[in-house]
Amino acid sequence: MKKLVVEGLKYRYPGAQELALKDISFEVETGEFIGIIGRNLSGKSTLCQALVGLVPHFYHGAYGGKVIVDGLEVKNHTISEISRKVGIVFQNPFTQVTGSKLSVLEEVAFGLENMGVPRREMLERIDDALQLMGLEESKDRNPFDLSGGQMQRMAIAGIIAMKPQMIVLDEPTSQLDPQGSEEVFQAVQSLSREGMTVILTEHKPEKIARFADKVLLLDDGRVVDFDTPAQVFSREDLAEYGVEAPIYTKVCRQLNLRRVDSGLFPITLEEAREVLEKWR
Numbered sequence: 253m254k255k256l257v258v259e260g261l262k263y264r265y266p267g268a269q270e271l272a273l274k275d276i277s278f279e280v281e282t283g284e285f286i287g288i289i290g291r292n293l294s295g296k297s298t299l300c301q302a303l304v305g306l307v308p309h310f311y312h313g314a315y316g317g318k319v320i321v322d323g324l325e326v327k328n329h330t331i332s333e334i335s336r337k338v339g340i341v342f343q344n345p346f347t348q349v350t351g352s353k354l355s356v357l358e359e360v361a362f363g364l365e366n367m368g369v370p371r372r373e374m375l376e377r378i379d380d381a382l383q384l385m386g387l388e389e390s391k392d393r394n395p396f397d398l399s400g401g402q403m404q405r406m407a408i409a410g411i412i413a414m415k416p417q418m419i420v421l422d423e424p425t426s427q428l429d430p431q432g433s434e435e436v437f438q439a440v441q442s443l444s445r446e447g448m449t450v451i452l453t454e455h456k457p458e459k460i461a462r463f464a465d466k467v468l469l470l471d472d473g474r475v476v477d478f479d480t481p482a483q484v485f486s487r488e489d490l491a492e493y494g495v496e497a498p499i500y501t502k503v504c505r506q507l508n509l510r511r512v513d514s515g516l517f518p519i520t521l522e523e524a525r526e527v528l529e530k531w532r
Contacts, residue, residue, distance in 0.1 A: 291494025
């Protein structure tokens with residue numbers, strides 16, 4: 253089942269001369285984990301905002317094409333209506349923390365309170381979200397006592413407690429250390445395995461290669477490629493789009509070592525180890 257359909261999406265910010273998104277089209281199945289990559293200003297964040305209705309409803313500007321999430325065409329519905337289908341997590345978790353709540357539990361409850369969810373159901377949703385994010389033992393802690401990775405997972409918990417059909421994460425690990433990044437990716441992967449559709453932008457190729465089902469490569473507001481991580485990261489011209497391949501892919505490319513089954517370069521440590529052992 254198609255959870256997300258983007259058809260001929262075009263967008264220009266108010267006052268801008270150039271389009272930020274230029275005829276973007278792709279489709280995503282329910283439960284898929286899609287990684288979006290590209291150089292800075294390639295259109296990644298603008299696309300994320302279009303998927304949740306901030307473009308065009310908040311930023312306005314010139315808009316064309318369609319974004320359909322779970323059968324709902326974004327441009328024809330309010331942000332409030334869209335938020336029941338899709339949630340967004342930004343780079344900095346501090347932008348999503350209210351600052352007025354004294355516990356993680358209260359922070360995660362904030363969106364549910366605004367939705368008018370009954371108390372018993374609210375507590376059940378919060379418990380489920382905190383358990384899924386590995387924060388059940390931290391529910392009584394002050395949000396500002398959490399580590400960066402924990403705070404980002406709390407932000408994700410606040411979104412998934414509202415039970416959207418899809419979650420969009422715009423570089424959620426850009427301000428985290430390696431441990432925090434791993435925590436967030438593990439948490440997001442668990443959402444995908446539970447059946448939630450995940451769209452995530454990221455500059456760390458090793459993470460995208462390891463976790464994503466497909467990769468969308470953007471450049472100058474256009475789709476360059478939309479395929480498996482192995483296909484995209486094996487492109488000969490990848491560097492031309494300001495994107496680096498995973499370090500394991502770089503090493504194997506230098507040695508001209510490819511996977512026997514696909515003819516593509518390894519993209520993860522496990523794949524590289526297997527190819528190197530055969531080579532030896």
